[in-house]
Amino acid sequence: MNTGDNCDQLRQEVRTWLLENVPAGWRDAMTNVGQDAFVALQRMWFEKLVRAGYATPHWPEGWHGGGRSLSDQKVIFEELARADAPRLILYFVALYHAACTLFECGTAQQREKYLEGILNGQVWCQGFSEPNAGSDLAALRTRAERHGDRYIINGQKIWSTMAQYADYCLLLARTDSSGPPQAGLTYLLLDMRSKGVSVRPISQITGDDEFAEIFFDDVEIPVENRVGAEGDGWAVAQATLASERGLTLVELTQRMRYALPRLVRSMREQGCEDDAVIRRDLGSLVVNIDAACALADQYLTKRIAGAEQVGDASVVKLFYAKTLREFASLGMRIGGLESQYHSGFMRGATQETGHWMLDFMNSYNWSIAGGSNEIQRNIIAERMLGMPREPKSWQVVEGRP
Amino acid sequence: MNTGDNCDQLRQEVRTWLLENVPAGWRDAMTNVGQDAFVALQRMWFEKLVRAGYATPHWPEGWHGGGRSLSDQKVIFEELARADAPRLILYFVALYHAACTLFECGTAQQREKYLEGILNGQVWCQGFSEPNAGSDLAALRTRAERHGDRYIINGQKIWSTMAQYADYCLLLARTDSSGPPQAGLTYLLLDMRSKGVSVRPISQITGDDEFAEIFFDDVEIPVENRVGAEGDGWAVAQATLASERGLTLVELTQRMRYALPRLVRSMREQGCEDDAVIRRDLGSLVVNIDAACALADQYLTKRIAGAEQVGDASVVKLFYAKTLREFASLGMRIGGLESQYHSGFMRGATQETGHWMLDFMNSYNWSIAGGSNEIQRNIIAERMLGMPREPKSWQVVEGRP
Amino acid sequence: MSVELNELQESARKVIGGAGLAANESATWSQLVELGWLLVSVPEALSGLSMGLPGACILHSELGRGLSAAPYLAATLAVDAVCQSGFSDREHWLDRMIAGELVTASLAESGVQTSGKHLCGDVQGVQSADSARHMLVWTAGNELVALIALNQPGIDIVVKNTWDQTRRLFSVRLNDIDLGEQVILAEGASAESLIRRLLVQRDFALAADAVGGAASILAMTVDHLQTRIQFKRPLAMFQSLKHRCADMKASIDAAEALLFDAARKVRHEPDSPDARIKAMGTKSFATTMFARVAEACLQLHGGIGMAVEHPCHLFLKRALLNEHLGSATNVCTQETARVLMAGTR
């Protein structure tokens, strides 16, 4: 891992900038407020980061802020975590999924059209999952029928993060049902203001509604909005999914570490700072977090060295999800009965807010979404340990266990 | 559950008898001794129990000690546990598996021939498992070929408890390989002194050798030693396996409860009786043991009421195995480095001896043997919860996870 | 389980099951009043069903299974306290309570103290306090049990917004409440034993609620796995999910066995120190089990479990709240260890 002069200088620079620019008290300002306040904060923070060049360090050279090495990006993310800066949740799909897909698979024309828009604050969402294709993307059924220079879309997407705010959508749809399921998918860019698009936010068990369903009723998309060839959607989607691997986990694991003092303060508030059982579990959590940070760091180091292997990301995500759950669980134990009272709803704060029950429920985002723990275990067992895959098709027949 | 006068009177009677008859200091006498001493103790204790009628309360009326109700049997087992009496490991197969099989499926002639021998101290072993048929009995391959009025046996058995001491063996062998695997099995009674039988004790990781392999090289068994019809072996084996269900678990869970003071004494010896973390885990173990006892008790109550359902026994065994492991693990934590030194080898003591590492390893007997935890989970999921069975046959094909 | 208890369970399951999950609070309350469920543990001498702790556990378990909103637990505590007390007006109070006038109580630890002739302090976890005219209180120091009117000066009732939406909890602040004007049920040694009795019932009830809730969410989860198709097969075909369900089934059965075993063992002396320890052990085992089961079931539901429209989260939130009501889990385990150690030479 490069910890040389360049990195140290950048670290100092980012740290100083954050000290001056992270909106003071943003957590309190985001507690028990409506969506508008949240969107306004995200926009303000996005613009600041874009201007400073810290929102797009992963973009190629030539683009604003772009051309940074992975190790420089890591420094930026670590410092964002350290400074407890807001996460750019509203712009995440735009900055990572959309941008990286366009850089990797888009045409020059598409890049020109959309990337500038992203820098100007256009919000994107991802339309991959469907009600019957959650973990199993190959089963998706939203249809895209070619009519001349347009595709006509009918169907439904679900679990689309912040779709209700989105200007554009990364849409994976089926253009062919005749061959193998993965071969019939096509990747399209959809203007969310198109006729026939409707969005219904999903009320979550946290009280939030950061996910939404999207319904398509004869929605038209021009053929030039296709990314890659017709039927190449599966491959393009892989580029989308790989776009932020690693860095996000570095940031999130570091955020856990910097959030540990919240547990300690809770212990003091609850007068249980001398409880040996709680202290033992706290000590054990600290080490688990160190391990999660080390795993994420090692993973990024491997990526920098071009030595990433299939399954590496699954290990990090699985371990992170487990540790995050432990974090929130310990918080609840410390908080006692009080942890079961609504202590305010903090928008966009995601993890380790100190509202332990909220944090606990949010931790399921990491064990279910983006490939559930179960899917990650399959990948690790099959692709790292070389154990047999689950059979492709499977007859339900009676037989001894 | 009957807790009426009869039971209370029996309890008092058994308790008094045990007070006078349990060999004082038998645990110390069994520590670091050879097999002969162990066999001698078992024989002595067996004879005492037979004479008192407490070895065969589950036998039918008319047989010595027999004709007791299940609730009376429960009282006897509870009191044996309470008195920390030696378990009759050497005679277990004879008293339960062999006797119950003969009562249920044997001919009058077979019963006459063998049951008296059992009461006189003949040792039996069970020849079911094979190297490639552990959890999967239907796959067993030891052959029994009919030649006139004899079967000729060739093959191998494994994990046969105390086969090296056995006079007879309950043998499950294949007489037919043409049909469905379970249909070709036949149940035979084998004199272990027959020509061609050889026994090799298996050295266990505990230092014990209570299991053995049995090899058959053209061993002859007279046809009259067959139990049930040729090809009915699977059904007869079920009777064998069901023969001691319930009572053993009542006894074992009660033994855990009465062994708890050993943990407390260890804590005092190690000076950690005020360690809050250990105390918390001890308290939690106590409740787990209460739950295990309650489960075993409930199970027997169901059997008495004729209300047993498939899977009930699996739940009890799974929970017992888990709790037993916790018991020994806590013992090791309390014992610290000392728990990792050989503290003596106690023959026939099975569980919760206070030699924590020995106990820990012995606890695998309950999570692996007699239907592993994994098999029990299958039974619970499939037959209690109604989830699909594992497919009968399964092609290894590539496919998404 | 006796025939009597079995019948009670069957009829309760029919009633609660018929009303659907998390049914309307006041409708459930009226129904259970009508069915005479408040009489389940009342002694025969007072025209009750005299089914003691086992009977109460049956009903609490079914109410947990249905995520019932009715303040049955609080009400039965008050009913029992009145039954146990010898005060003159007892029958009159009992009649009103059995007829459906709610006297509520706290499901949490008491924060009440006597100060001269007055009561002060916070009572947390009071069920449906806005529907009650009176509340049963006991002091943290075990000196006193009383019924106090909730509409008198010096009482502040604050609704607590719990994550669990299936029950409504309040905190009630007592500001120098004059004892002379309240109904005193017990004082001194008899208060100590009555309070122990109440805490035993409370902990058993929470444990029973947990057992019923866990069985219910597991059944729902198995149904989900049987019907949800991924990779062209029902999720229930995946062995790792099957095994997790099996483990949950085993721990639910263990908690249930423990619950009824302990309830039967202490039913004749529910105010004894032994009953208290058994209740604490059962409560901590069952509520911890329920929380872990509900956590796992949410995971097994996948995305849909995160949506408010699916009832999965209602179980999780009730389970996590139960963990923090009644005796604290760490106190339960420490006390259990203490008793074992004190009894070991």
Place this chain on the structure above:
Amino acid sequence: MSVELNELQESARKVIGGAGLAANESATWSQLVELGWLLVSVPEALSGLSMGLPGACILHSELGRGLSAAPYLAATLAVDAVCQSGFSDREHWLDRMIAGELVTASLAESGVQTSGKHLCGDVQGVQSADSARHMLVWTAGNELVALIALNQPGIDIVVKNTWDQTRRLFSVRLNDIDLGEQVILAEGASAESLIRRLLVQRDFALAADAVGGAASILAMTVDHLQTRIQFKRPLAMFQSLKHRCADMKASIDAAEALLFDAARKVRHEPDSPDARIKAMGTKSFATTMFARVAEACLQLHGGIGMAVEHPCHLFLKRALLNEHLGSATNVCTQETARVLMAGTR
């Protein structure tokens, strides 16, 4: 990992792997002496490889993978203590040690005290004491580090019959050993920092041993599951077994990442309090992980895992012993919590 470390790892894996599991102690010892592995953390100035903690972790991890019997851990502690000390005879001692004369040390907590000019007390967990002429000791109170001859009067060496058969531990009793006749390596403040440095190395070494051992037993278990046929298919096809292997893989990877991350972070100040905390955390995490992995692997082996002829149990016993060597797990977690709390406003 640097290219250098990678190369060290590859060559060590070849050597240890080639010798087979739990290879002969003295053959392994000779081989590692010959390969210069005792020099791995010795400073360049003393003709060492100067690869510090990360280099040591590589080798310990490979030795754990192979269930090595050689007293390498004890020996490197003694070598390091000599390197760090300024005593006149240093180079001479170092030459003898590097050439293969074993100076052993304890892998457990020290029970040694100074009493006037004498040393007293028990030293537990001394590796292969019967092959050594000297032993490194430090006092429990951190006053002193010394080399003492094992063949002098007042020394009682007792072999301890550990369940782990892959290493040989002894306890050494010191009865009024005259300090004047021993080689004193450090006293006072410099002893305190040297002892900290030794404990850090010991804990890292045990953690590395655990990481290597766990990776090894998991690989063996996956092989077993791939080849063992039950119900007409390899056990490795059963998803619940696959998922348990996946969970183990994740925790082994986490321990390994933690190990090398922590070793790298403290390599320049391995005698600092921060190094001590990191070493304790890493040790408790890794040895707990190894014990849980080995426990599960034995279960996954089924009956054959219970037979002494299969090496599965060797890993389990080494894993459980490792948990009880070095800093005690409960002390590690309590200390980690203490440091966090002290640093939190």
